[in-house]
Amino acid sequence: MTIRVPRQVDHKARRDHITEALLDIVAQRGLEAISLRTVAEQAGVSIGRIQHYFASKDDLLAYAIEYQDWLIQQRWNQQSWPEGDPTPRQALRWLMLQMIPDSSQRRREWLVGVAYLIRMIDSPKLRALYIEGLPRLLDLLAGLIRTAQETGDIAPERDPAREAELLFGIADSQGPPVVLGLRTPQQATETIDYYLDHLFR
Amino acid sequence: MTIRVPRQVDHKARRDHITEALLDIVAQRGLEAISLRTVAEQAGVSIGRIQHYFASKDDLLAYAIEYQDWLIQQRWNQQSWPEGDPTPRQALRWLMLQMIPDSSQRRREWLVGVAYLIRMIDSPKLRALYIEGLPRLLDLLAGLIRTAQETGDIAPERDPAREAELLFGIADSQGPPVVLGLRTPQQATETIDYYLDHLFR
DNA sequence: GACGTTACAATATGATCGTATTGCTACCTG
């Protein structure tokens, strides 16, 4: 039997290295600045190498958001929650703070998401990332709200689904002012805490 | 028969016609799709004409957001408020609904705003449109909240500035789900009304 | 009615674009 010899080069690693360069450019200068030449230069590789690992520019662009989506999933799965067994309020707060672009990593993710947004409208594949991801997050938030209602920490007349939308919206809307430097991540956090203070009692 | 080419031409009308074509393309295919050729084709004019009215592509791009900003100002100034003398709640609701991209006009404005966002980071001129516009709107919202507090319609312990941020955030965050078809403008309105129901009493 | 200027259209230019092609080398398989 022939032993499966590992590939000479790590295919995924090469693709990801190129993709990292692309995402950096997109976050700094937008999709318009993407060309095989600019990506090759940013990645420090030849155009030939990019062509070897990606069938076309479109293929590269498509892989890039999938890669970013994968990156985000990885982070959510790996990052530990605030404390071992957080209260609903702590969990909600933590989830909302995750949405603030307060690190270079999250800032890049946020900007790339914005850059791809117009493309999402006409691309079913891109849209799916949003269409499927958002309800999942909203369900998560609504579940935590329901739990807090059971323990009496949130008034029972609050609608969990609506409240989840509000929480998401409040956190989501911090993106532009934070990225544009109008508000600090600290100030965004204060606004989030202000609302949580009113939601919980 | 000789074609009559009027010597005196409405400069602004020509520039605006070209700019309209550009904004349509940006909203549909993003800034990457902008070239003098695509704009000329969309506008139904020659490249030479565009060059005659704009010194460069950058000049055209810069004029386009200024033009859109002017368009928005015009609409805000001309559009009449809900009723002759609206209550603070009616005014707040109306302002928030104005932010939902529920017409092709507002949808285009929203998408163009998104397309230009990354450019805003490094361009002081573009940033100014956001940096100056947002606080003005927040002040307007906070003022209405304060008025409602004086009449007892909003609890006095609410912080007008914070509440203004929340109202803006809630309305602003409706943009992506509405544009991407995940939520209807009607549903976005319901979420806004839900929050107003809790803010007012 | 000559003259200058405005308002373009048409075309030229050189850079940059995505992609195709070619060539070479190192390694894996037989």
Place this chain on the structure above:
DNA sequence: CAGGTAGCAATACGATCATATTGTAACGTC
């Protein structure tokens, strides 16, 4: 160790790009 193939680099190619240049017709002014 012969042959094939993966993994590129280099370059060629035609399209498209922003911009510069040139040409021309229609007016306003005199």
